[in-house]
Amino acid sequence: MIQNPEESAPLDGILVIDLSQFLSGPCAGLRLADLGARVIKIEKPVTGDLCRQLYVSDVILDGESTVFHAINRDKESFVADLKTPEGLEQVKKLVCRADVVMHNFRPGVAERLGLGYESVWHLNPLVVYGQISGYGQEGPWRDLPGQDLLLQSLSGLTWLSGNADQGPVPMGLAIADILCGMHLAQGILACLVRRSIHGRGGCVDVSMLESVLDFQFEAITTFFHDGGQPTQRTASNNAHAYLGAPYGIYRTRDGYLALAMGRVPQLGELLGCEPLRQFQDPATWFTERDRIKAILAHHLETRATAQWLAVLEPADIWCADVLDWSQLFGHEGFKVLDMLQTVRRGNGTTYRTTRCPIRIDGKRLYADKGSPDLGENTDRIATEMHL
């Protein structure tokens, strides 16, 4: 039991009924769980959340995908078949007791099941209801699958990474899913704040398309103001299509060097690269960025990363080495974060994963509970909630 209310987890006492699957909804559920909410996943019989079988590479952990275990730790699993009256009735009883109900069904499905906002509001007017769609609740794309790569491809995002001579280059993680889940969590939390002050529930709608467009707010605003010019990545060393030189990652004699914003002539001096000193006008750092980057790339290959860092860091130039995970995990800068945790599943299996990135009152939020087996908590929840 928590003795000191000031030290209780922020969402202590909040019950979340999570009907979502895959990544977008469940990553929001994970955040709410780590902040102290009790999250019950509602899963269909036999298969459950389809993410359980969404294997990545060739790695299987305890019979299911590592991705599922990463996303669904710190949650409970309740199996119900929403297509049967009994299953639906049980879920409705859970909804009556919930503070938050969320789903990522395609548009219209929740309504058909009798679990749309209107219906849920009648059962529980104080509920905060959150829903995720791929492309919004209307329009020509509303019934298309809300899958991350498709959202990246349709939203213009694939023209921002990689170099000018490449075709579309997607970001290699499910960025649209994760951002959309983060936005859902924000909307739900904001409505819970309002409920705590004004005593009313609310409905939160997010879509992967709006989320991935919001992510591009700088670039799209620029597009509105530059006469609609196509996104132009740099010929080499591109790290941001809208930023000037030196912004990019460069090969060195023994590895790579990341260089963020910096004054080009000063860089020329520090690096002993005479040709850079001609770019005195800051406007040229954008207009001549391909040339500047080519000069830099050629020059930086002549020495080792550590040698360049030794020159640049003392001069307060924004730069860094480029690490992979094994180099990072061995570094003191990573170790002090204590970012990894070992969690334990109901059957005793343990695995290592990351923790919540937010600290509250100076404390890191660990949660040692692993992901649930399909329906692991069904009986206990049925008894506890008198279903």
Next chain:
Amino acid sequence: MRPLEGLTVLEFAQYMAGPSAGLRLADLGAHVIKIERPPSGEGGRQIAIKNLIVDGDSLVFHTINRNKQSFAADLKKLEDLAVVKQLIVRADVLTHNFRPGVMEKIGLDWESVRQLNPRLVYGEVTGYGQEGPWKDKPGQDLLLQSLSGLTWLSGNADQGPVPMGLAVVDILCGSHLVQGILAALIRRARTQKGGFVQVSLLESILDFQFEVITTHLADGGRLPQRGKRFNAHAYLAAPYGIYPTENGYLALAMGDLMKIARLIGCAEIEEYNDPRKWFTCRDEIQQVLADHTRTRPTEHWLALLQAAGVWCSDVFDYARLLAHEAWKVLRMDQMVRRDGVEIHTTRCPIRIDGEILFSPKAAPRVGEDNKSIQEALRNA
């Protein structure tokens, strides 16, 4: 009624991570006041992309700081600091992203400020946390991408590190800050006490990689292996990727390769009928697919695949997207105005109670609201 109406946020933060959190709180209804040093204000006002400056401030600054007010105060001057402390007494939330130690020097660190206002939720952004060898390193997006392993996930196997071409670390970290602040506000209603929320760019970008890091920790520490060409996710099997067509590109997400091969009439794929090969022979399969998709236009493939429920799409740039009906129905853009100048930008991506949250107020000039804010203090 917007969810955060009636709440006041003091934003000492600059550049991207902190201010993007302030923007979200503002769009959700909070009253956000930037505390800026006169005369030039926050550093982001001068950081331009594509050299675009609008009405004296960079277009990026306008994008991130619309819907806020500005109070100019020099925190090194006692009289200014005194007024700021009065504001803090009345505020609900404070955010900053100074490097470790700076707020302590001014006397506005969490421990000091909670004495002034025990109900305050205090949000702090750092680059790498408050301790360790990197604590004084600049918290800049590209550096965090480079140090966190992220650059080995995008692009193809024969490329070096490929960064994601937006400030993904800043944006995610700002989003985590919002979550922490809102969670602490929910607790405040229960306990009547504020709280201290800390996020760092490094923890946020590691969190973003949580699925693949968990996989890496379970697979004996193998490093991500991007596909040779057409890579879209180092850990996903073929067909996941973007392929060339006769007139453009085709994105193919996860799917039954045999079904796809039949639908597009690519007999060569059929020898890969063991799903394990879709990962182990990914490079070969993707090359065969690309050689085949290259022969016909995108629309041809979409017609065959979409009808059969395969997850696929065209690949758009902004011009094609913004001309499409799907963009128009979203009503994702809005105009904000400062004096005579119009800035065309995007809106909040979250809808509340069925309402789209438009906010017509533009970014403030430095100190634009000193008068009204001081007046409100006198009348308080």
